Amino acid sequence: MTITTPARATAVRHLSAPATARLLGSWRATGPAYASLADALRAAVLAGSLPALTRLPSERDLASALHVSRTTTSAAYARLRELGFATSHVGSGTVTVLPRGGRHAGSTRPSAGDAPVTDLADEHAVDLAQATPDAVDALHGAYARALEALPAYLGTGGYAHLGLDTLRRAVARRYSARGVPTTADQVLVTTGAQQALAVLATTLVRRGETAVVESPTYFHGIEVLQRAGARVVGVPPGDVESLESAVRATGARLVYLVPDHHNPTGTSLDHDARRAVADLAARLDVTVVGDETLTDLDLDGVGPLPPLAGPGTHPRLVSVGSASKSFWGGLRVGWVRADRQLVHRLGAARQVLDIATPVLEQLAVAELLEVEHEILPGRRAALRARRDLLVDEVRERFPDWDVPRPSGGLCLWVGLGRPVAQPLAAAAVAEGLQLSPGPRFTPDGTAKDRVRLTYTRSPAVLADAVDRLERAWRRVTG
Incomplete structure (x- = not known):
């Protein structure tokens, strides 16, 4: 399999030697040092933490920062070029790139969903x-029924800024069945849960304010807050006392939690912890966002726990859901369950990104929710x-x-x-x-x-x- 790289790549950013050393952390493994360094740099490119078109520090500067010989950094850069992850030109230095030709056009290996957007060069990786997960068997039938329902919408402009009424009602019934009475006007349909998190972050957090998250937690949840300009502070998952202490100490405006089958630890908040979080939101006037994208995946039959929203509709309690994990990531349909005033505020803000979620996908998800049992x-x-x-x-x-x-x-x-x-x-x-x-x-x-x-x-x-x-x-x- 031949891997080719661009004849010339123009860097759009530069990474200093100290920043590179911090990014790589403990990179050494057994075997030749240059190979370990090349693998660490390649892994960073694949993870997205070292973006393509980044000019790397000079061999000499990186050698000094990592306390290795220049021979090591020179050989590591040469290895990156050989593997198709870097290109070097006089006057331009060494620039990271993504390999071309590393996968056959017909390859069916999934691209990263809850993962970095880059690919391993080896199609057999x-x-x-x-x-x-892969799609559920019922997906094709849901799309077929959605196509049958589609003509009823073709006479409209196709933009439903808050979501199709049929899907919003289906999501509302879902929450009501879990013990949280919900109406359709408390639901905003988004293009995946990730968009929901991004819109919530940019709407509720101002640059320089603090957001509190569990640590560890879903890394794209951290990213959307950081990109919104928030200072992100972590507390241990499930530790409500530490959570309250952090909110009080920092004056945080938003808390992001994964209450069910936490990503990545797999733990869930018990009933007492959920009540304590809801009480905290009311007393400290902080918005708590509960990411429920994994709620359906109760593998041991423990049984569903109530949403953080509880039986009421407190404006400081927000739930985010998605069809991605339950049915298929390719659907790209998510939702927010919140106070109706916040729903309209978020609906206006999301139009900067994509106006509305595709109609056919919304109809398909509505069909799937009808037969999810x-x-x-x-x-x-x-x-x-x-x-x-x-x-x-x-x-x-x-x-x-x-x-x-x-x-x-x-x-x-x-x-x-x-x-x-x-x-x-x-x-x-x-x-x-x-x-x-x-x-x-x-x-x-x-x-x-x-x-x-x-x-x-x-x-x-x-x-x-x-x-x-x-x-x-x-x-x-x-």
Whole structure:
């Protein structure tokens, strides 16, 4: 397989040597230092933390910052060029790029959903960073019924800024069935839950204000807050006392939580914690956003817990949901359940991004919600089997690791016993495996002894992934 790179790449940003050293963290593995450094840089490009078209520091400056020889950095840059991840020209330095020609046009390997947007160059690589399962069997039929319903909407302009009434009513019924009486005007339909989080962040947080999140947490949740200009402070998942202390100390305007099958730890807030969070929102006048994209994925039959919104409609309690994890990521349909005044405010703000969510996808999701009681048991059973396979395989191969078996969700939060998450992620890239190191899920770069492994791929792919993980671990530990 031939990998080609652009003849010339113009850098749009520059990364200093000290910043590169901070980005790479503990990058060393066993074997040649130049190979470990090249793998670490390549992993950063694939993770999106080192964007393409970034001019890297000079070989001399990076060698000084990393306390290695210039021969090491020179050989590492040469290795990056060989693999198609960098290009160098006189006067332009070394610039990161993404390889071209690394995948056949007909490849069906999924691109990253809950993962970085870049790809491994090898079409046979395994992606354990993505946390979005394949589509449910009922999806095709839902689209067929949606097409039958579509003619009724063709006489309109096609823009439903707050969402189609039929979908908003379906989502409202869903919340009402969970014990939270909801009407359609309390629901905003968005283009995926990620857009919902982005609109909430830009609407509710001003530049320089503080937002409090769990640490670790969903890394795109951290990103949307940081891009909105917020100072992001982390507290341990489930620790409501620390949460309240952080809100009081910082004057935070927004709290972001994943209450059900937390990403990445898999834990859930109990009834007492949910009541305490709702009370906190009212007493401290802070908006609490509960990300419920994983709520449906209760794999052990523990049973659904009530939304953070509780039985009322407090304006400071907001829920975000999505069809991505329950049915298919390609649907790109999400929603916000909030006070109707906030719904209209968010609806006006989201028009800067995309005006409205596509009509056909909304109709398809409305169809799926009508029969979700028939769909979700099969979804849970398939994910339960994959979770158990990955847990058992990893525990057997790595007896010194901490491998919890989460009661729901899509991933394992694995403890390595030593702070080598970033070197392991870099070594995994060399084995054709993509995984997510722990620091990516924290606002301060901690959790260096953890990695997140998703179990959304097929059993055969998961078994192959563990083989690659074992080889990567040997690279790190010798």
